[in-house]
Amino acid sequence: MTVRVGVIGTGIMGADHVRTLTTSVAGVRVSAISDLDEQRAQAVAVEVPGARVLSDPLALVHDAGVDAVLVASADSTHEELVLACLEAGKPVLCEKPLAPTSDGALRIVETEVRGGRRLVSVGFMRRYDPGYVDVKAGLRDKVIGAPLMLHCVHRNGFSAPGTATSGLITGSAVHEFDVVRWLLEEEITRVTVHRPRSSSLVVGGTSDPLFVLVETTSGLLADVEVFVNAQYGYEVRCELVGEYGTLLLDEPEQVRRRSSRSRSSRVSLDWRDRFAEAYRRELQDWVSGVAAAEQRGASAWDGYAATVAATAGVAALESAGPVPVDLEKRPDLYESR
Amino acid sequence: MTVRVGVIGTGIMGADHVRTLTTSVAGVRVSAISDLDEQRAQAVAVEVPGARVLSDPLALVHDAGVDAVLVASADSTHEELVLACLEAGKPVLCEKPLAPTSDGALRIVETEVRGGRRLVSVGFMRRYDPGYVDVKAGLRDKVIGAPLMLHCVHRNGFSAPGTATSGLITGSAVHEFDVVRWLLEEEITRVTVHRPRSSSLVVGGTSDPLFVLVETTSGLLADVEVFVNAQYGYEVRCELVGEYGTLLLDEPEQVRRRSSRSRSSRVSLDWRDRFAEAYRRELQDWVSGVAAAEQRGASAWDGYAATVAATAGVAALESAGPVPVDLEKRPDLYESR
Amino acid sequence: MTVRVGVIGTGIMGADHVRTLTTSVAGVRVSAISDLDEQRAQAVAVEVPGARVLSDPLALVHDAGVDAVLVASADSTHEELVLACLEAGKPVLCEKPLAPTSDGALRIVETEVRGGRRLVSVGFMRRYDPGYVDVKAGLRDKVIGAPLMLHCVHRNGFSAPGTATSGLITGSAVHEFDVVRWLLEEEITRVTVHRPRSSSLVVGGTSDPLFVLVETTSGLLADVEVFVNAQYGYEVRCELVGEYGTLLLDEPEQVRRRSSRSRSSRVSLDWRDRFAEAYRRELQDWVSGVAAAEQRGASAWDGYAATVAATAGVAALESAGPVPVDLEKRPDLYESR
Amino acid sequence: MTVRVGVIGTGIMGADHVRTLTTSVAGVRVSAISDLDEQRAQAVAVEVPGARVLSDPLALVHDAGVDAVLVASADSTHEELVLACLEAGKPVLCEKPLAPTSDGALRIVETEVRGGRRLVSVGFMRRYDPGYVDVKAGLRDKVIGAPLMLHCVHRNGFSAPGTATSGLITGSAVHEFDVVRWLLEEEITRVTVHRPRSSSLVVGGTSDPLFVLVETTSGLLADVEVFVNAQYGYEVRCELVGEYGTLLLDEPEQVRRRSSRSRSSRVSLDWRDRFAEAYRRELQDWVSGVAAAEQRGASAWDGYAATVAATAGVAALESAGPVPVDLEKRPDLYESR
Ligand SMILES: [Mg+2]
Ligand SMILES: [Mg+2]
Ligand SMILES: [Mg+2]
Ligand SMILES: [Mg+2]
Known part of the structure; x- marks a missing residue:
């Protein structure tokens, strides 16, 4: 019932999202955290009961203790990580941009269409x-x-x-x-x-x-x-x-x-x-959507x-x-x- | 880790609180619901996975599956229910008024003081x-x-x-x-x-x-x-x-x-x-306080x-x-x- | 056709009124000015083509070149000056208060009533x-x-x-x-x-x-x-x-x-x-009223x-x-x- | 001392200007009014003590009882009337546009420059x-x-x-x-x-x-x-x-x-x-400028x-x-x- 979220990227936005998910969103817990800078990931995880730190973001995507993934890492990593989520069949909320290039974004769209199911949400919080x-x-x-x-x-x-x-x-x-x-x-x-x-x-x-x-x-x-x-x-x-x-x-x-x-x-x-309240509502809606097996918010097409x-x-x-x-x-x- | 809340009273405010706790507050689930009108309680509980309906509010207070109690029943019942929570050693958030009479409110204060620990919060959401x-x-x-x-x-x-x-x-x-x-x-x-x-x-x-x-x-x-x-x-x-x-x-x-x-x-x-956002924050703070074993919000004295x-x-x-x-x-x- | 106004009192408000009458009000000219401090009156008059300075305010009231009087002198002088205007049969705009005491104000009312014609306006500019x-x-x-x-x-x-x-x-x-x-x-x-x-x-x-x-x-x-x-x-x-x-x-x-x-x-x-615009409109309405032989604005009764x-x-x-x-x-x- | 203004054009704006000049502007009176529709001019003039109606606008410009001219007639007439004012050496306030064409406006500028003195104001009231x-x-x-x-x-x-x-x-x-x-x-x-x-x-x-x-x-x-x-x-x-x-x-x-x-x-x-107050201030400033022999407001160049x-x-x-x-x-x- 509780959605277990893995968060990739613990810069300003990622750390904020971990905090919001942990303290202000119903039906969720952050179960895994990953960042290129492992110390930074640790510092964030220490505030989250039960959260593990994984050094490999792709391992996080595929981790059995992760139901859904939030991508807040560098823009250049978005495409690879979102594609991995699609491969793993897991819902993903990706901070904008979905991908830095139109081609990259289109590859995500095409992959999702082949899968036949909308799993990707994009963080247009407005x-x-x-x-x-x-x-x-x-x-x-x-x-x-x-x-x-x-x-x-x-x-x-x-x-x-x-x-x-x-x-x-x-x-x-x-x-x-x-x-x-x-x-x-x-x-x-x-x-x-x-x-x-x-x-x-x-x-x-x-x-x-x-x-x-x-x-x-x-x-x-x-x-x-x-x-x-x-x-x-x-x-x-x-x-x-x-x-x-x-x-x-x-x-x-x-x-x-x-x-x-x-x-x-x-x-x-x-x-x-x-936009603090917009972020909170975005995360709540995404989590509730994951629990209901529905994609919500901006789609991969968006x-x-x-x-x-x-x-x-x-x-x-x-x-x-x-x-x-x-x-x-x-x-x-x-x-x- | 998840605070299990019992809600007494499912009129407009009580039903709203159940919904807010279930859909917008972190670290909590509503585990038990009670109302004089048992059908009304059932109608609310049906939306809450895992919530039981109890016909006796005092049984709810003492239920082992209830960590903290939210009192949103008729004003005239507040004193008795809050005193029961104090007796049970459970945190309680009571909608205002704490009690309809000064004497009743004072009895709660005195009982809490004897217990030596602040457990009572009052729903002054502003x-x-x-x-x-x-x-x-x-x-x-x-x-x-x-x-x-x-x-x-x-x-x-x-x-x-x-x-x-x-x-x-x-x-x-x-x-x-x-x-x-x-x-x-x-x-x-x-x-x-x-x-x-x-x-x-x-x-x-x-x-x-x-x-x-x-x-x-x-x-x-x-x-x-x-x-x-x-x-x-x-x-x-x-x-x-x-x-x-x-x-x-x-x-x-x-x-x-x-x-x-x-x-x-x-x-x-x-x-x-x-005051929708004030209510949400009030409930979140109360729940977080319960998890941290701290009384927050307006006190029994207030x-x-x-x-x-x-x-x-x-x-x-x-x-x-x-x-x-x-x-x-x-x-x-x-x-x- | 042009209303000739005599102004008594050239403190801050009186000097302002002279300026407003001269530069922003139609159908009027300030023809006479009086102040206890004759030098101050002179300093104001110098900006007003055709304005004479009179040392005696009662002489100003009765001057043949004065059609209507504006009283902006010390509060304690209001009653005497307004009564003089009534005696002279001339419209008067008196800065508030009409008189410092109820008795004084009532004497003005009674005198005006005896005269049978409303001549007194009071400067409630709001x-x-x-x-x-x-x-x-x-x-x-x-x-x-x-x-x-x-x-x-x-x-x-x-x-x-x-x-x-x-x-x-x-x-x-x-x-x-x-x-x-x-x-x-x-x-x-x-x-x-x-x-x-x-x-x-x-x-x-x-x-x-x-x-x-x-x-x-x-x-x-x-x-x-x-x-x-x-x-x-x-x-x-x-x-x-x-x-x-x-x-x-x-x-x-x-x-x-x-x-x-x-x-x-x-x-x-x-x-x-x-209230700059309110003052301008007050003065314009008063002057237009004088030209039309109508009392406008707050009355002596007010x-x-x-x-x-x-x-x-x-x-x-x-x-x-x-x-x-x-x-x-x-x-x-x-x-x- | 009182500026005598002739108004050409008594459509909505012209009639408004006559009213404003007569009831809310200091130091001015409307002495002459002209309109293609002489009945309309009469209807406006009847409210203005001492105003004559002239059927020929050019006669109005040259009239000895007119110190300054306000042009509020059809756009197509502006150039001719403003040039006539320059010829007569009289200050003119022309509603925008100064002229419908750039060439026409330039002719006015050149004529005014030849005269060596700024006489033209344009009604940009903002x-x-x-x-x-x-x-x-x-x-x-x-x-x-x-x-x-x-x-x-x-x-x-x-x-x-x-x-x-x-x-x-x-x-x-x-x-x-x-x-x-x-x-x-x-x-x-x-x-x-x-x-x-x-x-x-x-x-x-x-x-x-x-x-x-x-x-x-x-x-x-x-x-x-x-x-x-x-x-x-x-x-x-x-x-x-x-x-x-x-x-x-x-x-x-x-x-x-x-x-x-x-x-x-x-x-x-x-x-x-x-813009009622802007119009009033525009007219007041223009009139005061005429009295002071200064061109004010937007110039012919503007x-x-x-x-x-x-x-x-x-x-x-x-x-x-x-x-x-x-x-x-x-x-x-x-x-x-
Ligand atoms: Mg964003
Ligand atoms: Mg309340
Ligand atoms: Mg006043
Ligand atoms: Mg204009």
């Missing part, structure tokens, strides 16, 4: 954020009519040192690519990238901010400001514009302080702070489509105009969402 | 609401200086038919009494109740709204509007006024809709909607003090001026919070 | 604030049903040195007394004053903040926090609670800044900053009623319970508002 | 909106660092029947073109127009909404959603993104209503409602630059990529703003 869920509910309830435009803002306080410009697309804008697909239930057809004046506080030649335009099958236009050195904090917002109204998702704000001639509320520090859009976005960085997003035909396995 | 937690953190961080006043609003859309005026004090204002004590870490000394013009939509002679003034040891004045037939929805707000700033807790609001000449956001339907304040509030309904709140001396057992 | 006007319109349009309670907050950053506790009533709460009367179109029947814990930043024994309760003819209860050393800035708010909804007047806020982990908007510096309520409030400072507000019978002259 | 003024002040005060992007939203409830797609650029986006130039004090270099999916509620083949990208000399990128059939109301917003913070101008909102499970505030009906940008925008409607904005060299006469 689908679980109460705010995004409300926006989607509002759209479904026809309160704004047919959607026409989506304006998005995605800001981080500071990027990791050495972040390439392409990282703004593959690491940040990719969340909006998934939001566009999930919210509108259509595919992305083209991506254009503009480079506004860059912040002088950004070193090493990175273009930051970027302004990304995304078009969908029905002709909806989404625009995304990506600014990963915005200094003041982390902020994600969007406004969905419909034929007779709009839905605006803002930062949650419950407590406002009056002091020093100002009324103010706190801006999030980073995505973990902002992971593949996001990677293809991100790849087009990276190409668009060097292109004057729009770059098309060409997807394979969607297999029947992914018909229902 | 202590777990992220907004209230932020207000308390702001106060501690000295961002507004010493507190001077607290303005509170507590509105329900509709009261249960037949609600007596005293129910506004014992069922609603009592939450603010606990908030005042928890936030300020002082005791309440006096309560005054005013009866503003009553809503014509309220039938049966109930005075609604009420306006309640609460004074504390340090002379802080809190005022509470209690309005349980506010029609438009459920809303809880407060503003803590300090020497050089204030902290204002408003309804959470993340998505705003533009439509029909209006920008709007949704008001909560009721307290379960508004439950007693709230009942004494509520009793004074009810007396104040019939009094022109303030009614004193006289507490026994606080036992050492409740020194640390 | 009646012209777009926010308060919206609240009143919402009440009239029945969007919240019958009013039951009114919660008010009135904060200043700092009080003038040496402000007595009674000054919180007569200088600040008096605005809310007028708001209650104007908004609800009923009279105040009782006033109670509570002294919460005082700010340690207030010197000289002043009780600050105060908490004032006001009851009206229909049984509506209004509560007012008056805090004149709130440090962080100037803020006026209210929430009118009706049978099926509320109207909440907050500080206007149009531009929000994101910076340093915070979203913030500016709090007003003082009442002139906050000024009298506010003074009586303030007097009761001052008495309530030393009383444990409520102090009644006893008004004379309202003369027919003040029937229509 | 420069007087308190919100925009605050944004500009924040930028100047360095609270957000160097500006990098500007996100704009410009929505009307409904467009006039038969509005062509180009009208979204020349009638609506042109305000944002002026805002970009005024706020950033740089020129626009390129304009791109995207056509998102169109609202099905728009008839006659108009593309609505549009999404317009504007680039400036320094490389700043501004984006503008123009949506003139947004149904729900009128709304203008912007967010200026700087190197370490942002400034977000939202709709003013002072009163919030709670009712029917919703907290809501009113959306403006149209631009006159939203009117010309906006028309050139709008012309590029219209061309961009039919172009796949950006269209350059080529301005003449700015004459010295327009050095200071």
Whole structure:
């Protein structure tokens, strides 16, 4: 009854997921942990009663004491590990990206389709954020009519040192690519990238901010400001514009302080702070789905489509105009969402 | 390692708690359920793998398969059941009120003190609401200086038919009494109740709204509007006024809709909607505390003090001026919070 | 056609009014200025083409080049000057209070009634604030049903040195007394004053903040926090609670800044900053009324009623319970508002 | 001392301006009114003491009783009337556009330069909106660092029947073109127009909404959603993104209503409602400037630059990529703003 999860990767996100699974999710325990850095894995495991540390992540995948696998290791390892899970017939939740390249993601899709059963979930946690869920509910309830435009803002306080410009697309804008697909239930057809004046506080030649335009099958236009050195904090917002109204998702704000001639509320520090509840719900839903033998959350197809859009976005960085997003035909396995 | 919880009472709150414990709380399973209405208990238990239904709540308390007890039955049963838990040496989370009368609450305190170990927690869930937690953190961080006043609003859309005026004090204002004590870490000394013009939509002679003034040891004045037939929805707000700033807790609001000449956001339907996350955190903390052999959340002393304040509030309904709140001396057992 | 206004008193408010009349109000010019400090009057007059300085305020009232008088001199002079205007048959806009004592205000009322024509307006500028006007319109349009309670907050950053506790009533709460009367179109029947814990930043024994309760003819209860050393800035708010909804007047806020982990908007510096537009509209309406031979804004009766309520409030400072507000019978002259 | 203004055009805006000048602006009177529809002019004049109706607008310009002219007639008449004012040496406030074509606007600039004195103001009223003024002040005060992007939203409830797609650029986006130039004090270099999916509620083949990208000399990128059939109301917003913070101008909102499970505030009906105070300040500043013999507000150069940008925008409607904005060299006469 209790789902035994093996976690691969104990960096910031992986360690957070172990903690959340152990302290805030029902019906699960973390039974095995693996990391390239075995000491780091040990340090995490010590807080988890009954968790073993395995040095070989593939051994973890195949371990009899592991019912399902959470992949939070380096992006370059995702494809191999997810394929191993498919081979082992085990449900897997893979942090985004499903794979760094479209080809790699497609191989996962094809392998899963051959297996005939959806086992792969991708960690697009915004689908679980109460705010995004409300926006989607509002759209479904026809309160704004047919959607026409989506304006998005995605800001981080500071990027990791050495972040390439392409990282703004593959690491940040990719969340909006998934939001566009999930919210509108259509595919992305083209991506254009503009480079506004860059912040002088950004070193090493990175273009930051970027302004990304995304078009969908029905002709909806989404625009995304990506600014990963915005200094003041982390902020994600969007406004969905419909034929007779709009839905605006803002930062949650419950407590406002009056002091020093100002009324103010706190801006999030980073995505973990902002999306803590979304991560918890994502993990709970995944675990409950594993127990119910159902794949939940973003599918392998969603992971593949996001990677293809991100790849087009990276190409668009060097292109004057729009770059098309060409997807394979969607297999029947992914018909229902 | 997994805490086995027995739940007594499967009305709206009890059934909700069973669901939350089963689907959203780590380290716990509901192993036994009891209700006066055995069919209702069965209907709830059917959703919980491994849960037995016991017809006798006292048998549930003493059952070997129950590590801790959650009491969500009728108010009049609380005292007896909590005393039974103390006798059985089992941790108990009792929905408020701890007991309907000050004497009853005091008997629980005295029994627990004799036992020498804190086992009783009271379901004042606002202590777990992220907004209230932020207000308390702001106060501690000295961002507004010493507190001077607290303005509170507590509105329900509709009261249960037949609600007596005293129910506004014992069922609603009592939450603010606990908030005042928890936030300020002082005791309440006096309560005054005013009866503003009553809503014509309220039938049966109930005075609604009420306006309640609460004074504390340090002379802080809190005022509470209690309005349980506010029609438009459920809303809880407060503003803590300090020497050089204030902290204002408003309804959470993340998505705003533009439509029909209006920008709007949704008001909560009721307290379960508004405080769903607070309940989840309360239950998680209680379960984690049980596993760690620590009492967490509001203590029996807190439950007693709230009942004494509520009793004074009810007396104040019939009094022109303030009614004193006289507490026994606080036992050492409740020194640390 | 152009109304020629004489201004008595060129302190902060008087000088502001001269500037507003000269630069932002249609159909008027300031033709005469008087102040005890003649140099101060000269300094103001120099900016106003065609304005003469008169040393005797009573001469100004009777000057042939003055069609209407604005009284912004010391409170103690109001009664004499307003009575002189009545004697001269000239419209007068008197800054609040109409008179410091109820008796003085009543003498003005009686004199005006004897004259048979409303000439006196009192400077309760909130009646012209777009926010308060919206609240009143919402009440009239029945969007919240019958009013039951009114919660008010009135904060200043700092009080003038040496402000007595009674000054919180007569200088600040008096605005809310007028708001209650104007908004609800009923009279105040009782006033109670509570002294919460005082700010340690207030010197000289002043009780600050105060908490004032006001009851009206229909049984509506209004509560007012008056805090004149709130440090962080100037803020006026209210929430009118009706049978099926509320109207909440907050500080206007149009531009929000994101910076340093915070979203913030500016709090007003003082009442002139906050109510600049209300003052402009008040003056424009008064001038237009003078041109149309109509008294507009708060009447002498309103000024009298506010003074009586303030007097009761001052008495309530030393009383444990409520102090009644006893008004004379309202003369027919003040029937229509 | 009183400026005598002649108003040409008594359509909605012209009639509003007459009313504002007469009832809310200091130091002015409307002395002459002209309209193609003489009856309409009469109906407006009847409310203005001392105003004559002239059938010939050019006669009005040259009338000895007219010190300054306000042009609010059809766009096609602007050039001729403004040139007549320059010939007569009279200050003129011309509603936007200064002229429908770049050539026409340039002729005005050249004529004014030859005259050696700035007499022309253009009615870009947003420069007087308190919100925009605050944004500009924040930028100047360095609270957000160097500006990098500007996100704009410009929505009307409904467009006039038969509005062509180009009208979204020349009638609506042109305000944002002026805002970009005024706020950033740089020129626009390129304009791109995207056509998102169109609202099905728009008839006659108009593309609505549009999404317009504007680039400036320094490389700043501004984006503008123009949506003139947004149904729900009128709304203008912007967010200026700087190197370490942002400034977000939202709709003013002072009163919030709670009712029917919703907290809501009113959306403006149209631009006159939203910008009423901006218009008043614009007119007051223009009148005060006329009295002081200074040109204030947007200059003829600003009117010309906006028309050139709008012309590029219209061309961009039919172009796949950006269209350059080529301005003449700015004459010295327009050095200071
Ligand atoms: Mg992620
Ligand atoms: Mg409770
Ligand atoms: Mg005043
Ligand atoms: Mg305009």
